[in-house]
Amino acid sequence: xxxxxxxxxxxxxxxxxxMDMPARNNTSMCVRRIALAEAxxxxxxxxxxxxxxxxxxxxxxxxxxxxxxxxxxxxxxxxVLPEDAPYSPVADWGVCRxxxxxxPHAHRAEVFSLDSVAAEHLSMYLGxxxxxxxxxxxxxGPITDADASPAPLQFxxxxxxxxxxxxxxxxxxxxxxxxxxxxTNCVMVLDEKATIAEQANVRPAxxxxxxxxxxxxxxxxxxxxxxxxxxxxxxxRAGNMFVYEVDGQVASVAKLDIDxxxxxxxxxxxxxxxxxxxxxxxxxxxxxxxxxRQQGKIPMLQVDESNTSAYRLYQRLGxxxxxxxxxxxxxx
Numbered sequence: 240x241x242x243x244x245x246x247x248x249x250x251x252x253x254x255x256x257x258m259d260m261p262a263r264n265n266t267s268m269c270v271r272r273i274a275l276a277e278a279x280x281x282x283x284x285x286x287x288x289x290x291x292x293x294x295x296x297x298x299x300x301x302x303x304x305x306x307x308x309x310x311x312x313x314x315x316x317x318x319v320l321p322e323d324a325p326y327s328p329v330a331d332w333g334v335c336r337x338x339x340x341x342x343p344h345a346h347r348a349e350v351f352s353l354d355s356v357a358a359e360h361l362s363m364y365l366g367x368x369x370x371x372x373x374x375x376x377x378x379x380g381p382i383t384d385a386d387a388s389p390a391p392l393q394f395x396x397x398x399x400x401x402x403x404x405x406x407x408x409x410x411x412x413x414x415x416x417x418x419x420x421x422x423t424n425c426v427m428v429l430d431e432k433a434t435i436a437e438q439a440n441v442r443p444a445x446x447x448x449x450x451x452x453x454x455x456x457x458x459x460x461x462x463x464x465x466x467x468x469x470x471x472x473x474x475x476r477a478g479n480m481f482v483y484e485v486d487g488q489v490a491s492v493a494k495l496d497i498d499x500x501x502x503x504x505x506x507x508x509x510x511x512x513x514x515x516x517x518x519x520x521x522x523x524x525x526x527x528x529x530x531x532r533q534q535g536k537i538p539m540l541q542v543d544e545s546n547t548s549a550y551r552l553y554q555r556l557g558x559x560x561x562x563x564x565x566x567x568x569x570x571x
Contacts (some may be wrong), residue, residue: 292562306558399563433557438526
């Protein structure tokens, strides 16, 4: 691990850590910090290299160049490159092996790598910075794994393989044997050959549905352990909340989460307990997928890998898996 140094990349001078270690192909790799102007290119590479799985993260990376000058120094945009690659603010995406967006003072990171070697490089970078954050004297001496002070890293998300490679080192940083919480979702898209039809009972949510949607939000949180942060009224006004209605009663609810140039994600699909076993949730999914296709886009969803019954149902309905996305809360 090289020492800390200052490098100017057009966005001001900031501290930089280069990490290098032998790779399995007898070449040496290192982690290099690049300018936020490269964020759209990094997002594009991550989306393509992950087979489309991480376009959900890349969607937010594309906005990073517009971040205020006040917050920019706290964004670490990183690429894992061959050690002999010319040092430049612009990454050579043809030889890139991994990327990470790390926000030190928010204690969170988003990661993707092509192999375990690149994942280890990214975990080394995180470990070095987290120790610098907790120990102001760290830059006066070597940073070692013997440092037993608690690290503040809280949340990390990315492709499942990278997360699992990095997790032992990340847990060691926070002195825990297990993460506080970990969720791995299968990212799926509807096969273009799947036949779907418009569903007359699917409609956008209205203002008079607010009480029902608040119940959906509460029950979904209790059953799935996920609390929606979105305001119900704002969601209704934005037109991204939908219901399946039977004889004037709302049976199922869902929302459109992320609208990308080529894909739209469906989320929060939930059928109220008293209305289950009638296929209403499936019909709602089909109705929303039909609407998305009408826009010339591809329907996308995420399903918890432990929810095998839902996963098999989606497969039977023509959905196919792109890959897996993991979210880890390291500390409570």
